[in-house]
């Protein structure tokens with residue numbers, strides 16, 4: 250990262266450095282706009298996060314100064330583009346404490362999980378095998394497994410959660426019978442905010458030879474993620490929730506899996522030699538990256554990783570912990586408001602309902618107050634069914650939000666409750 254870090258006076262990650270959160274907020278141009286004539290309160294970061302100016306500038310710079318394809322051209326622009334694109338892989342790998350060779354760029358978590366499903370699971374699963382998923386998975390970590398189950402004859406078993414939204418580890422352990430070959434678990438629930446004990450879960454699975462797929466979509470924006478410490482087989486992530494551009498993401502996998510997996514897509518970039526008699530594939534990660542990638546997007550993702558590293562994920566976590574405590578305390582004071590997801594270990598995500606009001610009506614009226622929250626099933630139909638609701642409203646925060654915004658949200662919520670009640 251060049252120059253000064255976001256809101257702090259050093260470019261290195263320094264946990265003791267005091268962060269000027271007001272200055273950090275200045276890094277996000279979009280946060281300064283108005284909606285319906287009122288200053289925006291953006292509480293929808295679990296849906297997609299906002300981007301600091303330097304991420305936008307990094308993408309702009311690529312298109313203005315060195316737009317060229319990667320890995321093909323030997324000319325200066327092509328070399329610069331390749332260096333920036335592969336540099337983003339270096340930075341993301343360092344952020345996750347993994348080797349760059351084991352990090353495949355994808356369009357997001359959805360593609361990352363589908364890559365595991367089609368390249369690892371489809372050739373291996375058989376009738377009689379089972380896949381375990383938790384009840385709090387996003388559809389991106391359910392539907393690909395259903396498609397694989399249909400094609401292989403495998404079945405899906407569901408690990409349950411408590412009414413507070415905590416994964417039941419004893420029940421999960423009991424589910425891990427010999428026919429289970431794969432377990433999918435989200436690191437952080439996009440609906441409940443629950444931070445799952447993924448290290449414990451993966452340890453239980455590993456002891457039984459069960460392959461683990463962790464969905465890290467909602468963890469990367471909030472936590473310092475150390476993949477080797479988790480002990481999973483696969484870790485999927487998406488860039489747009491962690492200050493990066495849409496259409497970026499990655500799959501980390503243990504090297505033995507990437508070496509053994511056939512490619513999911515075929516085409517240019519992923520080969521070493523092509524003859525009509527057969528093709529020799531490139532080494533991972535390029536073996537899984539056919540075609541021209543989202544070059545500017547990954548350059549932006551590299552800048553996003555730099556930004557988060559300079560901020561320090563420990564600082565992010567501490568800041569968001571304070572915001573979450575404030576938000577939860579104030580929301581609990583509102584009569585008739587039900588919070589769905591009360592795990593002791595939570596990221597700054599609060600799903601809620603107000604008695605007698607539909608989630609969409611709530612979100613629409615909040616929008617008129619300048620407040621952006623998401624309403625709906627959050628791509629988690631089975632979780633909605635478990636809680637007996639068709640939809641919830643969800644306020645999801647990031648480090649760039651403020652206590653003043655929480656106060657404004659609470660005032661807006663009380664007003665909307667009055668209108669609907």
Ligand code: PLP
Pocket residue numbers: 295296356357358359360387389390435437438439464466467487488489628
């Ligand atoms: N998993 C979780 C927990 C999510 O919250 C999301 C996005 O909302 C996804 C997966 C899918 O991510 P993407 O649409 O970026 O592939």
